Amino acid sequence: MASAVAVSGRPASPRAAASGRVRRIARGAVRTIAILAIVALVWEGVKFLGGVPWRAPGAELGSPVIHQPPFRWAFANDLNLPHLWTIANAFAQPFQRGADVSLAQYLFGAALYTWREAAIGFALGAALGLLLSTLFVHVRLLERALVPYVVASQTIPIIALAPIIVIWTGNIQGFDPATRRVIAVVIVATYLTFFPVTIAMIRGLRSFDPRAMELMRSYAATRWEIYRKLRLPASLPYLFTSLKIAATASVVGAIIGEDTGAIQAGLGRVITTFAQYYITGPEKLWAAILAAALLGIAFFFVLRTAELLTLRGRSAATT
Amino acid sequence: MSAAAIPGRGRPGSAAGRWSRRIRFYLPAILVFVGGIVLWELVIRAANVSQFILPRPSGILDALRENWVGTRFPLFVSAVQTLKEALGGLLIGTVAGVLVAFAIARWVTARNVLLPVAIAVNAIPLIALAPLINAWFGLLNEMSKMVMAAVLVVFPVMANVTRGLVQVEPGALELMRSYAASEWTILRKVRVPNALPFFFTAMKIATTLALIGAVVGEYYGGQNKVLGRIIVESAAGLRFETTWAAIVLVAIAGISLYVIAVLAERVVIPWATTLEAERG
Amino acid sequence: MTAKASESSESSGSVVRLSGVDKVFTRGDQVVTTALEGIDLSIARGEFISLIGPSGCGKSTLLRVIADLIEPTAGEVIVNGKPAAQARRDRDYGMVFQAPVLMDWRTVEDNVKLPLEIMGWDRARRTARAREMLHLVELDEFLGHRPFQLSGGMQQRVAIARALSFEPAILLMDEPFGALGEMTRERMNSEVLRIWEQTGTTIVFVTHSIPEAVFLSSRVVVMSPRPGRITKIVDVDLPRPRDILTRETQRYFQLVTEVREALRAGGALTTGDDELDAGGASETRTLAEGAIG
Numbered sequence: 001m002a003s004a005v006a007v008s009g010r011p012a013s014p015r016a017a018a019s020g021r022v023r024r025i026a027r028g029a030v031r032t033i034a035i036l037a038i039v040a041l042v043w044e045g046v047k048f049l050g051g052v053p054w055r056a057p058g059a060e061l062g063s064p065v066i067h068q069p070p071f072r073w074a075f076a077n078d079l080n081l082p083h084l085w086t087i088a089n090a091f092a093q094p095f096q097r098g099a100d101v102s103l104a105q106y107l108f109g110a111a112l113y114t115w116r117e118a119a120i121g122f123a124l125g126a127a128l129g130l131l132l133s134t135l136f137v138h139v140r141l142l143e144r145a146l147v148p149y150v151v152a153s154q155t156i157p158i159i160a161l162a163p164i165i166v167i168w169t170g171n172i173q174g175f176d177p178a179t180r181r182v183i184a185v186v187i188v189a190t191y192l193t194f195f196p197v198t199i200a201m202i203r204g205l206r207s208f209d210p211r212a213m214e215l216m217r218s219y220a221a222t223r224w225e226i227y228r229k230l231r232l233p234a235s236l237p238y239l240f241t242s243l244k245i246a247a248t249a250s251v252v253g254a255i256i257g258e259d260t261g262a263i264q265a266g267l268g269r270v271i272t273t274f275a276q277y278y279i280t281g282p283e284k285l286w287a288a289i290l291a292a293a294l295l296g297i298a299f300f301f302v303l304r305t306a307e308l309l310t311l312r313g314r315s316a317a318t319t
Numbered sequence: 320m321s322a323a324a325i326p327g328r329g330r331p332g333s334a335a336g337r338w339s340r341r342i343r344f345y346l347p348a349i350l351v352f353v354g355g356i357v358l359w360e361l362v363i364r365a366a367n368v369s370q371f372i373l374p375r376p377s378g379i380l381d382a383l384r385e386n387w388v389g390t391r392f393p394l395f396v397s398a399v400q401t402l403k404e405a406l407g408g409l410l411i412g413t414v415a416g417v418l419v420a421f422a423i424a425r426w427v428t429a430r431n432v433l434l435p436v437a438i439a440v441n442a443i444p445l446i447a448l449a450p451l452i453n454a455w456f457g458l459l460n461e462m463s464k465m466v467m468a469a470v471l472v473v474f475p476v477m478a479n480v481t482r483g484l485v486q487v488e489p490g491a492l493e494l495m496r497s498y499a500a501s502e503w504t505i506l507r508k509v510r511v512p513n514a515l516p517f518f519f520t521a522m523k524i525a526t527t528l529a530l531i532g533a534v535v536g537e538y539y540g541g542q543n544k545v546l547g548r549i550i551v552e553s554a555a556g557l558r559f560e561t562t563w564a565a566i567v568l569v570a571i572a573g574i575s576l577y578v579i580a581v582l583a584e585r586v587v588i589p590w591a592t593t594l595e596a597e598r599g
Numbered sequence: 600m601t602a603k604a605s606e607s608s609e610s611s612g613s614v615v616r617l618s619g620v621d622k623v624f625t626r627g628d629q630v631v632t633t634a635l636e637g638i639d640l641s642i643a644r645g646e647f648i649s650l651i652g653p654s655g656c657g658k659s660t661l662l663r664v665i666a667d668l669i670e671p672t673a674g675e676v677i678v679n680g681k682p683a684a685q686a687r688r689d690r691d692y693g694m695v696f697q698a699p700v701l702m703d704w705r706t707v708e709d710n711v712k713l714p715l716e717i718m719g720w721d722r723a724r725r726t727a728r729a730r731e732m733l734h735l736v737e738l739d740e741f742l743g744h745r746p747f748q749l750s751g752g753m754q755q756r757v758a759i760a761r762a763l764s765f766e767p768a769i770l771l772m773d774e775p776f777g778a779l780g781e782m783t784r785e786r787m788n789s790e791v792l793r794i795w796e797q798t799g800t801t802i803v804f805v806t807h808s809i810p811e812a813v814f815l816s817s818r819v820v821v822m823s824p825r826p827g828r829i830t831k832i833v834d835v836d837l838p839r840p841r842d843i844l845t846r847e848t849q850r851y852f853q854l855v856t857e858v859r860e861a862l863r864a865g866g867a868l869t870t871g872d873d874e875l876d877a878g879g880a881s882e883t884r885t886l887a888e889g890a891i892g
Binding site for chain 2: 035148152157247248251255275278286288296299
């Protein structure tokens with residue numbers, strides 16, 4: 001006689017499931033905070049042991065020394081490794097002498113600008129990837145002929161082609177110079193995003209159970225119907241995995257493109273400028289890099305949420 | 320029951336048969352390449368396109384020959400230097416990635432801490448670090464380019480090797496426990512061989528990334544004799560045939576590294592490549 | 600070839616003894632599944648014994664308790680005259696699972712050598728023994744092949760060769776032929792019997808095929824659906840050596856019917872079986888969790 005025990009592993013009620021998820025998110029948040037805390041401790045700990053003498057934040061030279069580190073390590077000085085509070089403080093300061101906009105605002109604006117370009121490149125690259133992969137999956141000959149070049153296109157560092165692309169778009173009629181430069185950036189971003197999507201979708205569009213294909217054939221389904229009802233749904237996990245990679249790639253492409261194309265407004269230029277003036281304010285470069293990092297992570301999170309909503313319950317594909 | 324009775328498994332073909340099959344497989348791609356180059360040359364000549372937009376292949380070849388050694392853009396020396404930076408970064412990044420992967424696979428606490436960090440860092444556009452790395456290690460120092468390359472290489476290597484060490488058939492772990500095998504033995508006899516295909520997958524990605532890292536580092540500043548700077552400076556000086564020549568060299572370098580990785584895989588783990596071929 | 604002798608005199612012929620064994624799977628302090636309840640079983644040396652029952656009845660769990668891959672919640676497990684944990688450390692048993700679990704990167708011969716490497720045998724001895732075992736399972740021509748080049752049945756034969764390579768006293772088999780077709784399975788049954796007769800190893804065989812259990816065993820242990828208890832032990836008095844013709848005798852059909860009746864009496868084979876299948880899935884999952892730990 002089977003005893004009336006609950007089947008293992010499955011919670012008894014939807015409310016229990018929801019509270020489980022909340023607990024998991026809370027645990028993830030705690031872990032993130034803990035990791036950040038450890039990083040901060042290590043950072044300042046290294047400066048504590050081997051940095052330059054600590055003075056009150058923002059104080060002038062000659063003010064009293066708060067702490068004298070026992071060792072002196074070259075990489076831990078204030079130029080290479082600014083104090084965390086210096087970096088934090090820099091966000092509130094004007095982004096350059098005499099400006100009335102704080103660094104935080106400035107970086108936010110630049111990040112937004114970059115993100116717009118990245119997003120367009122991302123969308124175009126994803127569309128191109130989907131198009132190419134669909135084509136390759138249905139026409140094997142094209143696949144054999146062109147996939148090696150798709151792969152080869154990525155072994156050419158885009159940074160090498162970026163100047164050429166900028167020059168090309170500089171000659172397009174019908175757009176003002178500013179738009180032309182943005183087009184260049186978008187092209188670079190698209191170049192970097194279409195590859196992961198193409199490769200992943202070639203696998204994804206073929207990842208269905210062969211028996212399901214037999215079933216569709218038995219219904220005399222057309223190739224288009226098979227595509228819509230079988231291939232595409234089966235490929236979604238692969239699509240999302242590649243989109244997450246493509247998100248980062250599009251931001252990278254945008255930053256590289258901006259820098260080459262001398263676009264003043266984006267993060268790429270901001271980073272290069274702050275790098276040039278590193279001596280006068282290393283914390284600004286760190287702040288800019290932090291902004292770029294946050295941009296990438298934010299984009300990643302947006303996609304992760306989209307993935308969780310779309311693929312409810314299905315596990316992500318491991319490519 | 321003999322192998323011949325099992326259709327499709329391990330069927331030996333004649334060597335000539337295998338070669339002709341391979342050629343037939345790659346023929347469309349080869350045709351596209353040859354056709355593309357020919358078309359390129361003809362169209363540029365016929366339409367008289369200015370070399371601003373796109374130089375002719377023959378022009379690029381000339382630039383390659385002229386600039387190979389000695390001139391203001393010594394392509395050969397630069398290619399060697401860039402390649403050296405890429406390989407240095409590849410080595411550093413691979414070693415670091417493998418070590419971290421072993422730590423993650425062995426200690427669960429390490430896994431819980433490092434894996435989320437790795438995922439987060441993977442989402443960061445690491446290109447943004449290039450100016451910082453140049454500032455730290457010295458703009459003209461080749462070390463800064465190697466570090467940039469290494470930074471791009473570490474994460475794919477770590478992610479893949481960790482997967483390979485951890486993602487073992489559960490049955491295999493049960494089997495080893497039935498032999499009362501130690502963790503060290505399980506690592507040696509099961510996890511590491513299991514991880515090898517993943518390692519080579521990572522290497523195929525990492526070789527390309529290492530080259531990209533080196534060139535990106537150069538782009539933000541470096542010695543004159545590196546391909547990245549040649550591209551920037553020759554483009555600024557409007558000598559596009561030289562620019563394209565340098566780009567072609569970068570592409571050849573990238574493809575060569577990739578092919579070397581593929582060949583290395585076939586030599587070290589022949590069983591995996593045949594397995595994939597069987598699975599189709 | 601003789602099986603390893605027991606090291607204790609008090610076992611007096613029983614190589615596996617289970618007394619009052621319970622196994623309860625818990626999550627935290629929540630009882631989630633009672634897999635086994637009050638198992639008392641004594642297995643004699645050289646016996647061929649089958650465990651049969653519906654999905655989820657705990658037979659695989661029971662096998663793993665004997666193998667010390669799962670710890671019982673209560674009761675005593677004596678294997679080869681020692682506690683199960685010691686028997687595992689002394690490698691007194693070999694195990695064959697439902698999946699062959701061969702290593703892709705090793706040849707057939709190297710796969711058989713795996714446990715011998717772990718036990719520190721020297722190279723010459725390993726090679727000699729591997730060849731001997733592959734000869735026993737009639738796979739001599741496939742020494743240098745890779746697992747993926749072999750069919751399912753052949754892979755299982757390699758797994759059996761590997762399990763017997765170090766001459767354990769006991770061979771534990773967990774539905775080894777479950778993934779094979781009917782005819783291959785019958786052929787493999789004859790193979791196992793031949794190997795059993797040649798080596799004299801005690802075999803504990805888990806299956807959910809009634810014909811297979813009756814054909815192979817000296818005794819069939821019938822288990823009830825969850826929580827797993829022993830419903831009945833059927834003595835199979837068919838004469839040995841058994842062959843294809845045995846499957847067509849009157850006595851064979853009687854015994855098959857007897858086992859089936861016992862299963863029904865214990866509560867299996869009812870229309871509620873669908874639930875039991877789901878239970879089986881969760882049992883395998885908890886098994887996996889327990890085994891990997």
